[in-house]
Each structure stands twice: as structure tokens, then as C-alpha cells.
Amino acid sequence: MTTVDAAFQEITQAQLLPRIIRLGDNLYGASFSLMKLVPARHILLKAVERGLLGPDTEIVETTSGTFGLALAMQAALLGRRLTLVSDPVLDVNLRRRLLDLGTRVEVCEQPMPVGGYQESRLRRLAEIQAENPDTFCPEQYTNPDNPASYAIVADHLAATVGPVDCVIGPVGSGGSMCGTVGALRSARPDVTAVGVDTHRSVLFGHQDGSRTLRGLGNSLMPANLDHTVFDEVHWCTPAEAFAATRRLHREHALFQGPTSGAGYLVGRWWAARHPDARCVVMLPDEGYRYQETVYDDSWLAAQGHDVHGLPQAPVEATDPTLPTAAWSRYPWGRRSYEDATGQARPQRAVAAGAAR
Template identity: 30%
Template sequence: MPFMVPPDVSATVHGHVTDAVRAPSLIRLSENMVLVRFETLKIYAALGAVRALLADGTVRPGDTVIDSSSGIYALALAMVCHRYDLRCHIVASTTVTPTIRSQLEILGATVDQMPAESDLRLDQDRRVARIRQLLRANPGMHWMRQYHDPIHYLGYAELAGLVHIALPDRPLTVVASVGTGASSAGLIQPLRRHDPSARLVGVQPFGSVSFGSERFQDPEAIIAGIGSAIPFDNVRPDLYDQLHWLTFHYAMAGAIDLMRAHAVFAGLSTGAAFLVAAWEAQRHPGREHLVIGADTGHRYVDRVFTRHRDALDRAALKPAEIGTLGDLAPPWSTMAWDQRTHPEHPGPRLPASRPSPRTCPAPGLMTDGC
């Protein structure tokens, strides 16, 4: 009896797990909203950066790379180092879970984890101080600087190519948590080279400095991975068309409803982006809205998913539309940003010690030599 293989299913044998992990799943959520779901989105940032560094000789097999992370970038970098025979040292946030730490250690990474700390600004400051201490003692280490080096934009050109192929028919709006800024900038720039009308909608928690909400406190907010307690040079304010600020409970409502309505188990940043995209999609029915699903929900089980009975009704939530940052207020605000440069956080500047990183053709697929 012949094997029965559905026509829309293909089988690929990958040479390394990083190739399998970086392959996204695109899931239709509504007539004009699509989720691009990842096990870890940051595999693109790590692959693109490490390949460029190897190509220009900045690092060589056997060298040690070091960086700070709240979790998913650390895991992506450790996997890429496993692929390219590099040593990996992670200065980990207090928010890194035992599950992620165990994976890092099995992959051979050295892990320095900051002690428990409720102030995430202090957590981030301590991580940077620890990295500087390690670099003084080990000057041969290469600091990846995921928050500040635009080399992390490079890998997302491949994702832009995939999105262009999958969603060619309507003007596109990308809805994503801002985080380090690398995925947003790395994705929207090649998309706009093909279609200048592509829009970028950013999602922030209250308390993040990236777009001026640092005067607020959200005691339950998981800042790491969605916003920032310190300025990140890779955040490009001039690329964003619209900004949304959400409290933890609103992001949680999005994550719970995404699973309830679509059976998608995804992280808090994905839930926040889903909530925002659903509102944006109603306002702009002629545009396709791409929701960036950066990771799975596993590290949010205790703080989000076990509390699903307490989740707010997503359909009943809507933002306050504001005109200035002075009007910003919880629990949900939105503002037309119109690709302005935030006066306190200008666009990124490359280190003078290294020339600008090479860019990949876009839209199109990145090769090992890119």
C-alpha cells in the first residue's frame, strides 16, 4: 500500500538543529491577521551575527563569545556556537528559568546568573558590569552586544524573504514587541525596500525606557524580552509607525486568548502583539497584519498560564488613543509615532573599531556566506 502524504506536507532532513528551529510556522488567525510562530525567533539574530563575524575573521572556531540575555537569545547563541565550534559564555538575567539554564549548560555554555532581583534595571546593570569584568580578565572574548550592535539585524533578511513569498497580496503591517529592536529593524528594512508602505507597529510594557514610559511601574511586568530598563542602541525609533504600551495583565489576556481561540501556546510578547494586532486589524481591514511570535509559552507557565481563569476578556479591551507621551497612562495606550526619532535615544551607531556589517539581499534567503 503506498504511503499517503498530504500535498501540503514536505519532509526536510536538516544538517543541524538551528536550521530546523529557524523555520517559522505561519498560521492564519483571521482574514487579515497571520501569526509567524517560532520556537525561538532570536536564532536569526545569532546565526546572522555569528556568520558575519566568522566571515570577516573577527572570531574563529574555538574562540569564546559572550553576551547578556534574559533567556531566548542565550539559547539561540549557544545553539549557534554548538554549530560553529565556538565557546559560549552567558551572563544570565535573574529571569532565566532552570529549564533554559539546564539546556545552556548541556550545550557547553558557561552561565553566570545574576541573583534574584525585583528591580530589572539593576539586573541589567549588573549583567553589563559582569561582562566588563570578564572582558578585562579575558580580553580574547568577543562581546556580541545583542542590545547595541546592528550586526544582529542581518539574519532577519531571510525572514523578510520568507514573509514576502508567503504574503505577497496586500500591504503589510508588522506587529512586534520592541525588545532589543533587532528583529523589528532587521525585518522591516528589507520589507520596505520592496514595499515602502510596509508599516511597523511596536509593543512596549509600561516601565520601559525605549519609548518614554519609564516613569510608570508595573509590579508584575516581565520587562526582559519585551522592553528595556536601560537604553538599547539597536532600538530604531525612526522605523516605527505606531506604538502601543500594555500592562502585564493586558499582555496576559492576549496570550491566554491566543491559546483559547487558536490553540497556540506562545510567550507573553506574542500575546501582547496578538492583542495589539487584533485591534489594528479592525482599524485597517485592507492590510495584512503579521504578528511576531517570538517564542513558546513554556517559560511563562507559572506567571501566566496557570492563572488563566483570572485572565481579562481580550475582546473587551481597547486602548486609549493619545497624542503625546504626556498623555501616556496604563493599562493600554497607543500613539501614532510616524517614524520619528526619539530625542533621548537616537538611531544606532556602529563601533568605530569595525566597519559596517555586510547586508544580505532582500527580499531573499540568506546563505551561509551572507
């Protein structure tokens, strides 16, 4: 590579690190164009380095959102075939982009009685791998390269913001929060981790159910989710997340998705309660996929979502297994799932990436 060549970056490398934006006296937003590029790029490049992803190896994964897009971008740059298994929630515009990047997309039309669409997708993924032995699955929910990839984000935060006291962020695979906080705690063990989930997600004790808010939460338990990382957990409703997303745009001109809105809702409250703490909220992706939903007043009205007001504080939950009807908070206390909920951690762990 010449010196001139070395001065330029691939698009996935150029978009890896978030923009750091001040959102308050002690609150900073880590605003990603596409956060899932961090694990997708790291996992695939490590697979090439280890000989797991040869020139003819097909990449296969199950996803309904941004991890699939990140894989498609990196697969195109690597010149590798990619098959994604998804479900009907995959939006039309994202599917068009995946196809334009050369990705083969399969959609599972029926959910399984247990595990829903994620289980259907996992079963179809297993069939594809059985049909073609020369495949590589990134397995974002079990692959330790997922959380490990966020060390560069932790370094970026420390270099840009300075000593970080608290990280607030949505939880899906567990990779971004567990990886970023784990790396920061290698230097400062007292860094606080605040996880943001949504109701009827199994991650922190709720029973699985239908969820409108996408991009966080899960129907199956990811192996990469280390519950002992988290000091507290919040659950947000879709209406609250949508309203916070619109406020983030209106007050800070940050055009993000509803997962970011959920993080912002919790982050601004937590930072206000701890004015001496330097806080960072993770804002995972931009809002272009949501222009016809979250950013459309007529759609919001049709769905019954009021985005003109936000609760001032969460409901204090006394039992993480009992959902409330509104934004709620539970002091998790860096405990295991078993210790915090009084229940066994669900046995069925996600075998491959399924939520985003």
C-alpha cells in the first residue's frame, strides 16, 4: 500500500467511531451513523485473519436490521457472498439496500410458538449451514469478538470526553454495553453501567411478548450479555422512546432512531440526578429508516402514540420480572440474572445474531 493509499479509508472504517456531541452540562452523546459496523467489521476481519472466511466461503447470519446492513457493507468490500435470514419486520428500504449490496435475503413468514420469529430464523439458518458446509456465521450473540470490538469505542470516549463516570445505552446483543463498559473499567472499575431495555423482552427478567420498539430487547437470551456489568436497568415503552427521539431531534438536531431515543430518555434523567458525573449515552443509528414512522406525525397518531410529553422520572420497580405500564427503573446492582430476578437464566441462548 502506498502512502497515498494509506491516507484513505474504506467506508466501514471511516464510519466506525461515533461523533461525540454535548447534550447537557455533564451529558455527552456518542452518535453513531451505524453502530453495528463496529462488531461486523471486527468479526469478519478476524475471521479472514484466522482462516475461517476463505475466498469462496459464504457468510450467513440471521438479522432483521442494522447488523445485517453492516455485514452487507463489509461483505461487499471483502468480495464475499452473504445470505441473511430475516422476518416480515424487515423494512422495504433496508431490504432494497441489502439487495443492492449483493446480499441474498430469505424471509421467514411464520413465527415458532416458542422464540417467535427469532427461533424460526435460527432454524432456517441451521438448514442453510447444513446445505453448504463452507459457511461462516458471525454469531453476534455468542461471538466474544462482538464485545471485544468495542474497545476502540472505549478508547475514543476516554480520549474525547476524558474520564467517563457513567455509560447509558440500549441492550440487544449485550455487545456494545458490555464491551464498552468492560474496556473502560479496565482503567476505572467504578464506571457505572445503565442498561436500557423495553417491555416484554427477556433480557432482564420479563416474559417474552410482542414488541413495537425494535433494535433493543430480545426474545431469546444472548450468551454475550453479562448481567453483572449493569448497575441499573430501565425499561421504556415505545411511545416514550418515540417522544424522546423527536425531542433529541428538535432540541439537538440529532436525527437518530428510536433506540437512541430510549437511551436519551434515560441518559438525560440519570445525568440530571448525578450532576457531578461525566455521562455518555450511546446513540446507535441514524433516523433515515424511521422517516415514515417515528418522524411521521400521522403514523404516530394512527398508532396512538403521543410524542408531545415525556414523564419526568421512571417508576421505581421492586421486581424486575413484573413489567409496568410506563418507563421504569430497577437497581440491578451488578448481580447475575439469577441473583437479581430470583429465577434461573433462560436456558435457550441465542445461537446466532437475531435482533438487529
